[in-house]
Amino acid sequence: MERLLDYLNNHIQNDWLINYNSHQLQELTQELYLELAQLLKYKSTVKIILSERETVKFLASFIAACAANCSVFLCNPDWGKQEWQQVFNLVQPDIIWGIGNWELGIENWELGIGNGEQNSTSSPLSPSSSSSPSSPSSPSSPHSPLPTPYSPLIMIPTGGSSGQIKFAIHTWETLKASVQGFVEYFQLKQVNSFCVLPLYHVSGLMQFMRSFLTGGKLAIIPFKTLDISQISNIQTSDFFISLVPTQLQRLLQNPELTNWLAQFKTVLLGGAPAWHELLEKARFNRIQLAPTYGMTETASQIATLKPDDFLNGKISSGQILPHAKIIIRNQQGQVLNYNQIGNITIQAKSLALGYYPQTWNNQDYFQVDDLGFLDEQGYLNIVGRNSDKIITGGENIYPIEIESAIRETQMVADICVIGIPDQHWGQALTALYVPNNSNTSIIEIQTQLYNKLSKFKIPKHWIPLPNLPRNTQGKINRQQLQQIATEYLQNLS
Numbered sequence: 266m267e268r269l270l271d272y273l274n275n276h277i278q279n280d281w282l283i284n285y286n287s288h289q290l291q292e293l294t295q296e297l298y299l300e301l302a303q304l305l306k307y308k309s310t311v312k313i314i315l316s317e318r319e320t321v322k323f324l325a326s327f328i329a330a331c332a333a334n335c336s337v338f339l340c341n342p343d344w345g346k347q348e349w350q351q352v353f354n355l356v357q358p359d360i361i362w363g364i365g366n367w368e369l370g371i372e373n374w375e376l377g378i379g380n381g382e383q384n385s386t387s388s389p390l391s392p393s394s395s396s397s398p399s400s401p402s403s404p405s406s407p408h409s410p411l412p413t414p415y416s417p418l419i420m421i422p423t424g425g426s427s428g429q430i431k432f433a434i435h436t437w438e439t440l441k442a443s444v445q446g447f448v449e450y451f452q453l454k455q456v457n458s459f460c461v462l463p464l465y466h467v468s469g470l471m472q473f474m475r476s477f478l479t480g481g482k483l484a485i486i487p488f489k490t491l492d493i494s495q496i497s498n499i500q501t502s503d504f505f506i507s508l509v510p511t512q513l514q515r516l517l518q519n520p521e522l523t524n525w526l527a528q529f530k531t532v533l534l535g536g537a538p539a540w541h542e543l544l545e546k547a548r549f550n551r552i553q554l555a556p557t558y559g560m561t562e563t564a565s566q567i568a569t570l571k572p573d574d575f576l577n578g579k580i581s582s583g584q585i586l587p588h589a590k591i592i593i594r595n596q597q598g599q600v601l602n603y604n605q606i607g608n609i610t611i612q613a614k615s616l617a618l619g620y621y622p623q624t625w626n627n628q629d630y631f632q633v634d635d636l637g638f639l640d641e642q643g644y645l646n647i648v649g650r651n652s653d654k655i656i657t658g659g660e661n662i663y664p665i666e667i668e669s670a671i672r673e674t675q676m677v678a679d680i681c682v683i684g685i686p687d688q689h690w691g692q693a694l695t696a697l698y699v700p701n702n703s704n705t706s707i708i709e710i711q712t713q714l715y716n717k718l719s720k721f722k723i724p725k726h727w728i729p730l731p732n733l734p735r736n737t738q739g740k741i742n743r744q745q746l747q748q749i750a751t752e753y754l755q756n757l758s
C-alpha cells in the first residue's frame with residue numbers, strides 16, 4: 266500500500282482539498298508514515314486509535330495508517346468515559362493519535378488489561394514486494410481478502426442508536442468497491458464532495474474516499490460551522506453533499522441555506538429514515554435529493570433514489586448500486602418475490618468482513634434488521650425495522666407509518682412512536698412528541714389522525730417532551746424513550 270503515498274504526492278491535483286493546504290497534508294502523511302514504518306520493524310501489526318478533530322491531521326493519519334498496512338480504528342473524539350473504556354478494552358491500541366476524551370477511558374487499560382502484544386516478533390514489511398497493492402482505480406476482487414498484516418484494516422464504528430460500540434472491519438478493497446459502485450451508478454468520472462458529516466463516521470469517510478479515489482474535489486466543513494458567508498464562494502453545482510434528515514430539516518428552515526442547497530448536483534440523504542413531510546418540503550424547494558439506504562457494514566449506500574426520480578414524485582430508497590445485491594427473504598430464509606415484504610439480506614463487494622475482532626465466516630449473506638420489498642423495477646422500499654415492530658391487540662404496526670402521519674399534521678417538531686407493555690393490548694402504542702408550540706392540542710392531532718389511519722394505529726398515550734434523544738446522525742434512541750415513557754406512565758397511575 267506504499268503506492269498510496271505515491272498516489273497522494275503525484276496523482277492528486279494540488280487544489281483537491283478545498284480551504285486546506287495539500288502540501289501540508291502530504292508532508293504530515295509522510296512524517297506519520299515513517300513513524301509507523303519504524304514501529305513496524307519491531308511489531309507485526311500496529312493498532313492505531315484515530316481520534317482526531319483536525320481535518321488535515323485526520324486525513325494524514327488515516328492515509329499514513331493505510332499506506333503502512335496498519336489497523337486503524339476510527340473513533341469519535343466526543344465519546345464519553347464509558348465508551349472509551351469499552352473501546353480500549355476491545356482494541357488495546359499500540360498508538361493513539363488525536364485528542365478527545367479518551368484519557369477518561371484509559372485507566373483500566375493502563376492497569377494491564379491491554380498491552381497484550383508486546384512480545385510480538387519483528388516481521389518487517391519489505392518494500393512493496395510483500396504486499397499486493399492495487400492502484401486505487403483497478404477493479405476490486407469480488408470477495409474481500411481475509412485480514413492479513415499486508416493490507417490495512419479500517420475499523421469503522423457503529424453503535425446504532427444506543428448500546429455497545431462495534432467496529433465493522435473494512436479494507437481498502439471494500440471501501441474501493443463502494444466508491445466504484447457509486448461512480449458507476451451515477452455515471453461519473455470524478456466525485457466532488459462537500460462533507461459536513463464527521464470523518465470518523467462512514468458517511469463522512471466515504472465522501473473523502475469518493476473524492477480521493479476519483480481525483481475529485483473535497484470540501485470539509487463541520488455542520489455546526491456552516492454559515493452562508495463562508496460557503497457561498499464554493500461553486501457547488503458540481504458537488505455531492507451528504508446529509509442526515511435532521512440536518513436537511515435544519516437547512517430547509519433557512520431560506521438562504523435552502524437556496525444554497527438547491528444548487529448542489531445531488532443531495533444524498535441517509536443515516537436515518539426520512540419522513541414524508543421533509544421529503545415533500547425538499548421536493549417543493551427543488552432540492553436534487555437522493556434518499557439512500559445503507560449502513561456502516563456496507564460502507565455507506567447500497568441503494569439510492571436518483572434526484573430525477575425523487576423530483577418526479579417517487580418515494581422509495583431507489584435502485585440497488587451495481588456492487589451490491591439485495592434479496593428479500595422470509596423468516597425461513599426463502600427468497601421472496603417482487604412486492605412481497607420480508608427481511609432485507611445483502612451481498613456486496615463493499616460488505617465488511619465482520620465486527621472486530623471476529624470475521625463472519627461462510628456467511629452467504631448479511632441480514633439486517635430492516636423489513637422491506639423490491640418492486641417490479643427493482644426499487645427498494647423500506648417498511649420498518651424488525652426490532653421496532655409493535656404488536657398491539659394482535660396487529661403489527663411499524664412506528665414509521667404513524668410517525669409520518671403525525672408529522673403531517675405539522676403540529677409537532679419531533680415525534681417517536683413506541684410500544685409500552687400493556688395488560689390489555691400487549692403493547693400500547695405511545696407517542697412521544699415535541700409540541701410545535703404551546704397550543705399544540707392532542708385532541709386536534711388525534712382528530713386528524715382518525716381521518717388517515719385505522720383506529721388501532723392511533724396512539725393510546727401521548728407524552729410531551731422538550732426534545733427527543735437523537736445522536737449526531739439523527740438516529741433516535743428508542744431504548745431511552747422506552748424508559749422515559751414507562752416512568753412517565755407509572756407516575757400518572
Ligand SMILES: O=C(O)CCC(=O)c1ccccc1C(=O)O
Pocket residue numbers: 467468469471507508509533534535536537557558559560561564565566567
Ligand atoms: O447510517 C449509516 O450508517 C450510513 C449512512 C451514510 O453513509 C449516509 C448518510 C447520509 C447521506 C449519505 C450516506 C451514504 O450512504 O452515502
